[in-house]
Amino acid sequence: MSKQKKRLGAKDATFTTNNIENPTQTTKIDNKMQEESNPVKDFMFEYIKNSEKKLEQYISEKKFSDIIQDIVINCYDEIIKIGEKEESVGVLATGLLHYLLTNALLSSQRKIEHKGIEIDIILPNLKTLEKEPEKTLIIYIPKTIKKNEIQDKLEEIYKIQPEKQNVWLVLSQNMDFENKSYVIEKKNNTFSEIIFDISQFLNVHGDNKFKILKI
Numbered sequence: 001m002s003k004q005k006k007r008l009g010a011k012d013a014t015f016t017t018n019n020i021e022n023p024t025q026t027t028k029i030d031n032k033m034q035e036e037s038n039p040v041k042d043f044m045f046e047y048i049k050n051s052e053k054k055l056e057q058y059i060s061e062k063k064f065s066d067i068i069q070d071i072v073i074n075c076y077d078e079i080i081k082i083g084e085k086e087e088s089v090g091v092l093a094t095g096l097l098h099y100l101l102t103n104a105l106l107s108s109q110r111k112i113e114h115k116g117i118e119i120d121i122i123l124p125n126l127k128t129l130e131k132e133p134e135k136t137l138i139i140y141i142p143k144t145i146k147k148n149e150i151q152d153k154l155e156e157i158y159k160i161q162p163e164k165q166n167v168w169l170v171l172s173q174n175m176d177f178e179n180k181s182y183v184i185e186k187k188n189n190t191f192s193e194i195i196f197d198i199s200q201f202l203n204v205h206g207d208n209k210f211k212i213l214k215i
Contacts (some may be wrong), residue, residue, distance in 0.1 A: 014036045040079045040091040047075055048099065055210040064195040067103075068135050071096055072080060073136065076186040089172040090143035093184045096123060096169070097139070100195050117156050123198060133163045137198065154179065166201075170194070 048055060048071070056069045072092075078084050079088045094110075097120070101108045107124040114126055121139040122129060129136040142150045150169075154177075157167055169181040170191060184191040 026179060038091060039082045040088050041095045043079055043082070044071065044075050044092060044095055044099075047071065062104075064100055065102055065192040067100065068096065068192040068195070069189060072184060072189055072191070073186060086145050086172045087143040089184055090141050090170075091110045093141050094120065095141075097141075097194070104195055104199065106195075106198060114160050117160055119157070119160075123202065133161055133166065134162070134164060136161065137201055139170060140166045140167060145171075145173060145175070147175060150175070150177070168194075 001200055010085050022177065036196070037166055051070070051074075055067055058064070058070070061201075064183045076089075079092050082088050083091075098108075098110055098111075108121055109119075109125050110121050111124075112122065114121050114129070119126075119138055120141045123139075124135075129138075138157055140150075140153060141156060142153065144150065149163060154167065158164055161167055164179070167179055169175075169177055169179050173185070175181070180197075182191040182194050183189065
């Protein structure tokens with residue numbers, strides 16, 4: 001893969017991850033994820049493909065924090081060479097999170113628009129947001145470290161999700177926001193806990209039957 005700095009690929013498509021009653025232990029990579037080609041995702045999914053046996057074992061044991069740590073440690077240094085760091089890290093976080101939600105069988109929708117506002121990831125779905133925002137989680141993954149731009153986007157999101165504590169951030173570095181935030185870095189990678197926390201959120205609100213243990 002070329003390490004030349006370049007603008008990353010086209011805008012992500014919209015698709016949904018649904019709960020599955022009888023999961024298989026095989027690592028799942030959604031076809032639509034693969035269709036959304038850009039160099040960061042290509043690198044990540046190539047690593048996943050080459051590490052399938054190990055990752056299948058983690059999935060069967062519900063060790064999603066270990067999956068995140070493994071993929072970030074082995075992909076981070078290369079993906080930040082591909083494009084602007086914040087954008088590359090944001091693309092990695094988005095692709096990795098959808099891959100994990102698929103394999104954790106957590107109901108979600110990604111890259112949808114509601115009332116003119118684009119949502120990165122919503123759990124469990126837009127229908128629940130409209131009826132019961134207190135049971136709905138929105139994850140915002142900014143591809144910038146400009147605090148004013150992030151805050152402006154948060155204010156937009158609050159127009160459709162008034163439960164501000166249910167808007168979480170995934171960032172490329174530590175920043176001072178009141179929202180629950182996760183940082184995706186090679187070291188001090190708090191992003192590794194996000195699937196457990198999402199599962200806990202959905203368990204509390206009665207939308208998740210798949211228990212994920214914190215190892």
